[in-house]
Ligand code: BV8
């Protein structure tokens with residue numbers, strides 16, 4: 108299916124949709140300059156495999172290395188801006204009766220583009236907590252290291268002296284119950300799933316398009332690569348290009364601006 112045929116189909120689906128679920132992965136933040144997991148991490152982190160760093164074991168073994176990686180990522184996010192894809196997703200709210208945004212990303216770019224009540228399945232970089240007593244730790248932006256530290260001892264909990272860890276869900280950790288339930292419920296009850304910039308390899312988040320398919324929900328994928336597992340309508344290309352186009356073709360020219 109060529110992109111023009113796929114776009115025509117997607118316009119029809121979005122134009123008729125009452126309950127839309129947008130499900131995003133690292134690809135939606137790529138055009139803001141945030142490295143995805145699949146392409147080699149830029150700069151300091153080329154030599155590490157992210158799934159080896161995004162674990163509690165890695166943090167136990169080398170807390171300063173893991174904390175430095177997350178602080179580098181937090182600085183990357185703080186120094187960039189939402190891109191046209193985040194802005195179009197936020198704008199969608201004005202055009203569809205019911206919109207749910209579920210993300211695997213740990214950045215706050217959806218919120219900074221204007222999306223409200225974003226469901227973060229894998230936590231977020233701005234909510235660190237104590238590794239020992241789980242109390243939240245107040246991180247202010249000024250503590251962001253703009254340099255590329257490759258070694259940064261994590262701060263200590265004011266309450267128990269435990270190491271502070273990033274507020275994300277690591278591999279091998281359970282996802283927050285209410286978030287994953289809300290996401291699965293939306294996947295069952297929506298009439299259109301827009302899956303944007305995700306390779307669909309990480310579970311249980313990757314169940315979302317599967318549940319949608321099992322419940323006969325129409326699915327539109329937007330991805331720079333033709334994901335072979337994808338079924339439904341596939342727009343191959345950048346989310347920052349195709350999402351605004353999809354909205355303006357469906358709702359008129361200024362639709363994609365929030
Ligand atoms: C758990 C936070 C169990 C941290 C992340 C089956 C069931 C349950 C678990 C498993 C299972 N099979 C395997 C597992 C274990 C594991 C897993 O799924 N492993 C994978 C690797 C096989 N899952 C877990 O460990 C989960 N925990 O299930 O616990 C349990 C049970 C009982 C008791 C205790 C525990 C936890 C998973 C969460 C891990 N945390 N993130 C951090 O960020 O550091 S995952 C992280 O990787 C992201 O959040 C995201 O989810 C994933 C990366 O995927 P994407 O977002 O899709 O990004 P990716 O780079 O892969 O792809 C980008 C895509 O965008 C590409 O397709 C590219 O083509 C496209 N793209 C690029 N540019 C653009 C674009 N598209 C459009 N426009 C562009 N410009």
Ligand code: ZN
Nearest residue numbers: 237240264267
């Ligand atoms: Zn503590």
